[in-house]
Amino acid sequence: EVQLVESGGGLVQPGGSLRLSCAASGFTVSSNFMSWVRQAPGKGLEWVSVIYSGGSTYYADSVKGRFTISRDNSRNTLYLQMNSLRVEDTAVYYCAREEGRGVVSPYFDLWGRGTLVTVSS
Amino acid sequence: QSVLTQPPSASGTPGQRVTISCSGSSSNIGTNTVNWYQQLPGTAPKLLVYSNDRRPSGVPDRFSGSKSGTSASLAISGLQSEDEADYYCAAWDVRPNALVFGGGTKLTVL
Numbered sequence: 001e002v003q004l005v006e007s008g009g010g011l012v013q014p015g016g017s018l019r020l021s022c023a024a025s026g027f028t029v030s031s032n033f034m035s036w037v038r039q040a041p042g043k044g045l046e047w048v049s050v051i052y053s054g055g056s057t058y059y060a061d062s063v064k065g066r067f068t069i070s071r072d073n074s075r076n077t078l079y080l081q082m083n084s085l086r087v088e089d090t091a092v093y094y095c096a097r098e099e100g101r102g103v104v105s106p107y108f109d110l111w112g113r114g115t116l117v118t119v120s121s
Numbered sequence: 122q123s124v125l126t127q128p129p130s131a132s133g134t135p136g137q138r139v140t141i142s143c144s145g146s147s148s149n150i151g152t153n154t155v156n157w158y159q160q161l162p163g164t165a166p167k168l169l170v171y172s173n174d175r176r177p178s179g180v181p182d183r184f185s186g187s188k189s190g191t192s193a194s195l196a197i198s199g200l201q202s203e204d205e206a207d208y209y210c211a212a213w214d215v216r217p218n219a220l221v222f223g224g225g226t227k228l229t230v231l
Binding site for chain 1: 123153154155156158164165166167168171172177209211212213217219220221222223224225
């Protein structure tokens, strides 16, 4: 079955760190563009970061310099290392498989169920 | 405040046709394609329409997308109770060179 399963969310204090994981099955992470998208409680969707199949990475301005996206090809898993966390980073974080980038507006054809990150003292 | 503007709410009765709008600018919808997502309560978003008017396999043809100028629309015909969800539009924006979303529209089936 083709699916994505996130883990690693939880409660962390402002200034703290957390690493999210996204295990993929049924397809190869390294052959695809993979993104993280977040959704603050009761709010809309916000794209966070992407890693290209070739390894290039890009970030939203709101997380640039604090978050790092990476992948482990042997584990077929995507990661998001989040440092210097702020209260406003509180959200459900989804990993998603991306299509179309560079040709059309990129779209996400496969989503995980998400993992909740709460930043609070 | 979202870059793409959607009405916060929409409603309709079963069987009715409902349209949800998404307004942008020349830097996003005006020059790039639009995608639509459906988010049922408590679940992850699901791709509904991509590249303005294409439906992924498995999405009923009751859902259709269109684009004109700097605006896009999602139409749902033959409204059903299971269509009650949040709907989001998205498009690439050359300024800030990132994917941007609309604020979402909550659809209520009366």
